[in-house]
Amino acid sequence: MLLGVLVLVLIGLIVALVVRNAGSSDQASSTTASAAPATFGPLGDLSRRQADDPRALGEVDAPVTMVVFSDFRCPFCAAYARDIEPQLVEKYVDTGKLRIEWRDQPIFGKESELAARAGWAAAAQGKFWEFTTDVYADAPQTGHPDLPIDVLVQHAEAAGVPDLDRFRSETLSDRYAADIAADAAPTEEFGIIGVPAFVIDGEPIVGVRPIETFEVVIDQYLGGR
Template sequence: MILLIGIATSQKRPSQGGGSAPAAAPGQSEAGEPLDLSRRTADDPTALGRVDAPVVMIEYADYRCPFCGLFSRDTLPTLVDKYVESGDLRIEWRDLPVFGEQSFSAAVAGRAAGEQSKFWEFNKAVFAEAPERGHIDLTEERLIQLAEAAGVPDLEKFKTDLDSEELSAAVEKDAQEAASLGATGTPTFLVNGVPLIGAQPLAAFEQVIDGELERAGQG
């Protein structure tokens, strides 16, 4: 199902996934503190929220992952309304294609939509159709249809970008980052370095985000 190997937090910040890890575990600094993997890149089409938000939640996800679909439909909208809109939270997407070639192609397609400022619209369109079990079939034809549904204005450019080496490299970079942490399943979240594994209930995200806001003096 959903696995995360080797990501741990400081003992002062308990993981929702349970268990503990040695101070030198991947995902931590040598001092045992969570690593800050946020990019905070201005105008990043794959991110939501202010660049200087006190809390950054990184999501490692696969477009063919049913649990990622559940998060997108059931939890993400509330987090955006409650925390992103207020400037307290920034959400940064990371591609972690684990369900084969279609997953990788879909990840590139998401970035192709992002080239035309429609990343999150495409993201929503895909996950709106994701089944609760099993994996959505994302052929190239279907990806183009979803891009059109998401309002991508230049479909010819979108089709060309599906073969972009640059966008493929960006997907691979995200996957390599996840691998360096030991993340092998989706969805995997890091909230200011605190791991949350799987399609957790909304309350689990709220608890960690509120805790991080309090630590930042924003609570």
């Protein structure tokens, strides 16, 4: 009889211990899941999220950010801007899910550097994206277009930049040299040598890819928020 009672007590203790541990495990899992921070890819968070950034598209607090490294003389950058970006804007930016931030990576010589300064000069007058659209709309399928100052002024005029004299003066100056260098700094740090290059919440994509490539990565990071 005594042995039977001891067995019953032992079984009761085991059951109580299992139930208590299971409850503690469930509570810990719930706490961990609710407190889990946002995660980023191998390059980390390169976004700036400046509310007044004229070279950004989308809400400043959008859950996912894509940083785009581009050169105005790059035909593949132009292909992305014409064919891929409008689809991303419609599907993700306009719905508040994605923010796109531009970064200069002028790698094709002096005219690339001049065009980068022109982009900043257009942005200073609130016409960066219009200027970008006009430059890329006129880009060839292959090769690097000539973009001397007079051609850049023509693009600025077509984009609706109001003060063309100011645009010309700022483009020919070194006013934005430090800004352009800061834009390109991450590409040097991480060894990104081609354009266009994209970093979606730290996940790199180099070169023009099908729209599905961007969607998979964006959806992946949206799912983790």
